[in-house]
Amino acid sequence: MKYPLLALTLGTLALVGCGSDDNHAEESTPTPPPPVEKTVNIDEATQINLIVEQFEPDTGTVLFSLADASQTAITAAKNYDIYFFGFPDKSKPSSHPKAWKRWHVTQNYRCQSKGECSGKLTEIKNGQYQFEIAGLDWQQHDPNKLVSHIKVAIQIYGAKAQNQLDLITVAPR
Template identity: 40%
Template sequence: MNVKYLSAILASSLLIFGCNSDNDDDVAVIDPPVVVVPPVVTPPVVVVPPVLDGISIDDASSVVVTLDTFNATTGSLLFTVANNDGEALIDVANYDIVYFGFPDPASLSIKPKAWKRWHVTQSYQCDGAGSDSCSGTLEATDTAGKYTFNVSDLDLQSKASANAAMIYKVAIQIKGSLASNAIELISAD
């Protein structure tokens, strides 16, 4: 090959590759893209007023009580009062509530026949005439027909045999002018 051609090829390749020098003066710096995070929108808090709709207990021709929770240690109850149609009953004031302690059938006893027959009770009543004649505290919740009942002096264990293992039950009777519910024993949670 001719030296002239080789020199020309070498010179032209230097010109072509020489344009990509290491001079960074003209290099554009690209910043990383800016990511815009949309703000978190929380919905406004809606305060629901208590439901006051319901039928007065004194106008109800039927009363049905459903126990929602029963804490045997404290005696606190949460229950629902409605009529046979499921409509909430309000203005509940008259009640008889009895707590029962029975021997635990799974526990052993030195006197098995006598052991299985005993029970202890503690009663609370209110005739609706005034809070002074009421024992225990019955309060309506924010939901129509739901009530809490609390006592401060429930002590079934001291009335039972020493070291007796007990199961706890409660009987609730709510009274209206026209009707009251059937009494049944309900076990603790």
């Protein structure tokens, strides 16, 4: 007599179990893969556009991106000239009357195909680069600490092109 009751219980559990499998099939949908980002190698780019994204004035670390004319990310950049310019505050009187408040101090870093590189250029992701130096030190040429504005000029070289060299204000100090 217990067998019909046992069969009824097992049958009910089987039906309840089958119903829950249908719900799991509806909830789990495969996620599509991320889109493939189009890139161009620096030596194949016929135009190089540079945008400075971030600057750390204490260390001199610069974050910038490179793209070609069609906004395709440029990869494998390694040859560069990077110049930092320190300018005084224009509103303060100059102790050097002949300077006409146009004096500046510079620090430059370069890496060409032959020779040693000063600074470290790292590609963080496709088309985005970070340039690092040991520290941006104006003390040698500016012992009175009069530098109040910093500008940077970055030139990146490829086999077919180089970017336009612009003096970009990156930080008031």
